[in-house]
Amino acid sequence: MAFICLDIRCLFIFLICTEFSYTFSSNTEIKVNPPRDFVIVDPGYLGYLYLQWQPPLALENFxxxxxxxxxxxxxxxxxxWKTxxxxxxxxxxxxxxxxxxxxxVHTLLSRQCTNGSEAQSSWSEATYWTSEQGSLETKIxxxxxxxxxxxxLACSWKPGMGAQFDTNYTLFYWYEGLEHALQCVDYIKSNGINIGCRFPSLESADYKDFFVCxxxxxxxxxxxxxxxxxxxxNIVKPLPPDYLNLTVKNIFEINLKWSTPKGPIPAICFIYEIVLTGDDTSWMV
Structure with missing residues (x-):
């Protein structure tokens, strides 16, 4: 059935209805579900963890x-919180x-899908704890x-205050690039007990988080x-300069000259501290 209205009032009513319909749709609340199966996974990298989840249900409309x-x-x-x-x-x-x-973690919808308003889901939450065996006094x-x-690299430690005489310690380490955590192969010992570790050459380990357990x-x-x-x-200890030359020109002037320490550290990285005294009691830095 066709309907034709030539009356200006019909056009006015039509415009009102159109405007009402647009306002209603733009104010309709858009809801989205939270992510599913949110878990924190420990792959055995001594603190480097995976946080992972699945897409929310009912995304057909988006x-x-x-x-x-x-x-x-x-x-x-x-x-x-880190975001x-x-x-x-x-x-x-x-x-x-x-x-x-x-x-x-929660779901966010872009503004072009929500008439310019922000749409987000409720939160999915997860926690993670390592298995805490032993008392705090037994830690190194x-x-x-x-x-x-x-x-x-060398690391050293002291036995825990609550550790018994038969306690021994084992060190593991990992950084990005290793397939799995490695155990120390060169322990520093005292009375047969491991109190430190000397590490092998650490290729490609600079400027990365280095994890130790x-x-x-x-x-x-x-x-x-x-x-x-x-x-x-951040824990580099450089060598001292190979030589230091001191020349006293007069009572008011002393000249010092030293060499750049040997090794792989670029010279631009060094800052030098000079400590000197004239009477072994007062020092100038």
Whole structure:
């Protein structure tokens, strides 16, 4: 059936109805489901974890839309959340496994799919804890790692206060590029107990997170593991200059000249500190 209206009032009513219909549709709340199966996966890299999830259900209505995810995560004792916006279904990062980890992720819809308004789902949440065997007193103490002259790495520690005489410790390490975590092959020992590790040549390990775990074994009690994260270039201890030449020109002027330390460290990286005295009691830096 056809309807033709020549009355100007019909056109006016038609325009009102069209405007009402557009306003209603633009104000309609658009809902999207949260990501599914959100988990934190430990692949055995001593703190480098995978956070992964599956797409939300019922995405048929948003086939032409860009789906993004907002991920937030932190160690449980930290006050600050890290936030990542990604289109992927996973994210990887390093964590301190001495503490628990908590994370949450939700779905975001691009504005062109939501009439310019922001649409996001509720959060999906996940937590992760390592198995905490042994008391805190059995953990190693005073872990100290030095990358000598940017060439070889050595770490040392003291046995835990609550460790028994039969306790011994084992060190594992990993950085991106290794297929799996490796165990120390050259331990530093004291009275037959491992108190440190000398590492082999560490190819391609600079400027990456270096993950270390020191655990232990004892027949009398379980030993709590300790985890550490650092970057090698931040713990470099350079060699001293090969020579220092001092020339006294007069009572008011002393000239010092020294050589650049040998090794792979670029000369531009060095800053020198000079400490001198004239009477062994007062020092100038």
């Amino acid at each position: 086939k032409e839309c860009t789906i993004e995810y907002e991920l937030q995560y932190r160690n449980i004792n930290s006050e600050r 990542i916006i990604t289109k992927n279904l996973y994210y990887k990062d390093g964590f301190d496994l001495n503490q628990g980890i908590e994370a949450k 103490q005073d872990m100290d790692c030095v990358y000598y002259n940017w060439q070889y 020191v655990n232990g074994s004892s027949e009398s009690k379980p030993i709590r593991s300790s985890y550490f994260i650092f970057q090698l270039q």
